[in-house]
Amino acid sequence: xxxxxxxxxxxxxxxxxxxxxxxxxxxxxxxxxxxxxxxxxxxxxxxxxxxxxxxxxxxxxxxxxxxxxxxxxxxxxxxxxxxxxxxxxxxxxxxxxxxxxxxxxxxxxxxxxxxxxxxxxxxxxxxxxxxxxxxxxxxxxxxxxxxxxxxxxxxxxxxxxxxxxxxxxxxxxxxxxxxxxxxxxxxxxxxxxxxxxxxxxxxxxxxxxxxxxxxxxxxxxxxxxxxxxxxxxxxxxxxxxxxxxxxxxxxxxxxxxxxxxxxxxxxxxx
Numbered sequence: 001x002x003x004x005x006x007x008x009x010x011x012x013x014x015x016x017x018x019x020x021x022x023x024x025x026x027x028x029x030x031x032x033x034x035x036x037x038x039x040x041x042x043x044x045x046x047x048x049x050x051x052x053x054x055x056x057x058x059x060x061x062x063x064x065x066x067x068x069x070x071x072x073x074x075x076x077x078x079x080x081x082x083x084x085x086x087x088x089x090x091x092x093x094x095x096x097x098x099x100x101x102x103x104x105x106x107x108x109x110x111x112x113x114x115x116x117x118x119x120x121x122x123x124x125x126x127x128x129x130x131x132x133x134x135x136x137x138x139x140x141x142x143x144x145x146x147x148x149x150x151x152x153x154x155x156x157x158x159x160x161x162x163x164x165x166x167x168x169x170x171x172x173x174x175x176x177x178x179x180x181x182x183x184x185x186x187x188x189x190x191x192x193x194x195x196x197x198x199x200x201x202x203x204x205x206x207x208x209x210x211x212x213x214x215x216x217x218x219x220x221x222x223x224x225x226x227x228x229x230x231x232x233x234x235x236x237x238x239x240x241x242x243x244x245x246x247x248x249x250x251x252x253x254x255x256x257x258x259x260x261x262x263x264x265x266x267x268x269x270x
Contacts, residue, residue: 008049009218010131010142012124017058017101020112021149025179027204032179033097036147039211041086053127054093056100057120059112064123065096114153117186121163128172141218145175152186154243158256164190175215177202185234185245192233199228240268
């Protein structure tokens with residue numbers, strides 16, 4: 001038996017909780033959460049050593065749902081995994097998720113169709129790096145799964161790409177479950193660069209099936225499976241001046257900002 005098969009997994013789920021985008025979808029956040037919890041319980045049941053963390057991301061903030069110090073008691077472990085703990089884990093996640101969802105504030109600017117993706121990826125990678133340092137010989141399979149409904153934010157292009165390349169360097173795959181009628185160029189690139197799965201155009205009744213069949217297997221198991229692939233990944237960049245996708249652009253040599261037209265002075269550096 002390959003020793004890699006025995007390694008536990010560390011799954012960090014980034015859940016897009018943008019209420020303005022969920023209202024436009026055929027599936028509600030309540031229905032999606034109930035199906036996500038079934039997936040989480042299945043993941044924890046695969047191996048007692050498996051670890052879980054959940055990051056909530058919205059238009060104005062991002063924070064950990066689980067493990068969460070604000071919802072812990074003195075007798076709770078940071079990651080308390082076991083069959084008898086399913087209900088306790090579910091209750092913590094639901095409680096924090098709905099608090100986070102209800103407290104989301106309407107932004108003063110017109111960008112409420114996006115979420116704090118770059119911030120969430122940074123939090124997830126920092127947490128993974130912290131856990132890996134505490135594991136002997138890095139014997140763990142870390143991965144990130146993004147449940148996404150929001151649109152791309154051109155202003156987050158550089159920090160998002162930095163996080164994607166950091167994940168690649170740390171051997172962290174990024175899976176994307178895209179619950180939206182629009183495409184996400186950033187997330188397509190994230191899954192392609194890190195070797196993760198990207199699934200979009202999901203039917204409301206097929207979310208759980210997609211989660212279980214596309215995202216439940218770990219890195220070791222996936223080499224024996226036929227994973228969903230996306231052949232037409234859009235690797236074009238987004239300009240910072242007009243938020244347009246560009247084939248040919250002008251790049252600042254200092255901060256790597258991209259412009260669709262020549263500018264004498266970089267507006268980002270200025």
